[in-house]
Amino acid sequence: MSLAGKNIVLGLTGGIACYKAAELARGLVKAGASCQVVMTEAARHFITPVTLQALSGKPVFTDQWDSRISNNMAHIDLSRHADALLIAPCSADFMRKLVHGAADDLLSTLCLARPANVPLLVAPAMNVEMWDNPATQRNAVQLKKDGITLLGPAAGDQACGETGLGRMLEPEQLLESLSAFFQPKLLAGKKVLITAGPTFEPIDPVRGITNLSSGKMGYAIARAAWAAGAEVTLVSGPTSLQAPLGVKVLPVTTALEMHDAVMTNVAGQQVFIAVAAVADWRVSDVSTQKIKKQDGQLPSLTFEQNPDILAEVAAMASPPYCVGFAAESENLLEHGAAKREKKRIPLLVGNIGHQTFGKDDNELVLFDAKGHKNLPRASKEILAGKLIEEIARRL
Ligand code: C5P
Secondary structure, three states: OOOOOOEEEEEEOOOOOHHHHHHHHHHHHHOOOEEEEEEOOOHHHOOOHHHHHHHHOOOOEOOOOOOOOOOOOHHHHHHHOOOEEEEEEEOHHHHHHHHHOOOOOHHHHHHHOOOOOOOEEEEEOOOHHHHHOHHHHHHHHHHHHOOOEEOOOEEEEOOOOOEEEEEOOOHHHHHHHHHHHOOOOOOOOOEEEEEEOEOEEEEEOOEEEEOOOOOHHHHHHHHHHHHOOOEEEEEEOOOOOOOOOOOEEEEOOOHHHHHHHHHHHOOOOOEEEEOOEOOOEEEOOOOOOOOOOEOOEOOOOOEEEOOOHHHHHHOOOOOOEEEEEEEEOOOHHHHHHHHHHHHOOOEEEEEEHHHOOOOOEEEEEEEEOOEEEEEEEEEHHHHHHHHHHHHHHHO
């Protein structure tokens, strides 16, 4: 997913969330996008154009009568080369203006005068009562009817001290939403179930066994599937990662819990991607109390086999399209092809364990009935996007 090369007009309206728009502008530039900031008068009460100019690297426009554009038509010119207009934060009053086609300042005129093929996205930010007010709700419905994309708002603590819906999405989430907006919707209307992370099998209340897995690859695939328009459910073992935006996350600890969560949710899914590093065995007699260390004595543990979740889903009467992962330490080509056949799945993704665990990049080999194909080393984000394309092509 990338915003590189995109021309984004970032509009700021009045609200305390303007301070977050500074980071958003910085994030856009960092992602390789061009960021043209336009501010309303109310926005300038919260943050100065100087800050936004320094962060975006471009002069900021605030006034309809600004003469810096040669034809003196900033309200027309600024949108003509834009890939999208993003209003963040978008106040309740600015939502009202958009609904009514107002053109009484530069930003509203710019929105009204944008070409039909330039999308408008808004990130509402306001007090919970303002958001809940029927007038704002009516405006939100109308904006959607008009083809405007609403990003958020989120629920939580508000600057005014109240709690509820109305918080602007975080800059990271806005960047991710914007980038997802530009992705082709290859999985529109599809439901995708993903497992990710390790499982943890307890020995006693303070000890356990687990597998090496950060969950980064599985979470990146969940984000890519969501960006491709899928409805995504992510069954996740213990990780330190943030829940991906728009994805339903079901946290689990043990392989048995992961198995149950998958089996409860698998009906109606079109794709199942098993990325989790599931522990093959669990301790059969988990101690309810901490096993005390005694000099010269070693505890003996007995194990039993965990269910193979992927193989069980693949063996269903009409299974979803199943994708498995294999982390090998050697002979990837041989083991990968054999594992695909053994699990009876159409697609298996192989990688070398020590080259991927905990890292931000990876290289993959895809095994299907026709043979294998390499996806060369790249970030897990990029590989996840490519894998989703490969899956979509095969559905
Ligand atoms: O057999 P192996 O563990 O090497 O297979 C790896 C693949 O099978 C991965 O896709 C993993 O998520 C899945 N798997 C599973 N349940 C298990 C073990 C592995 O779903 N108990």
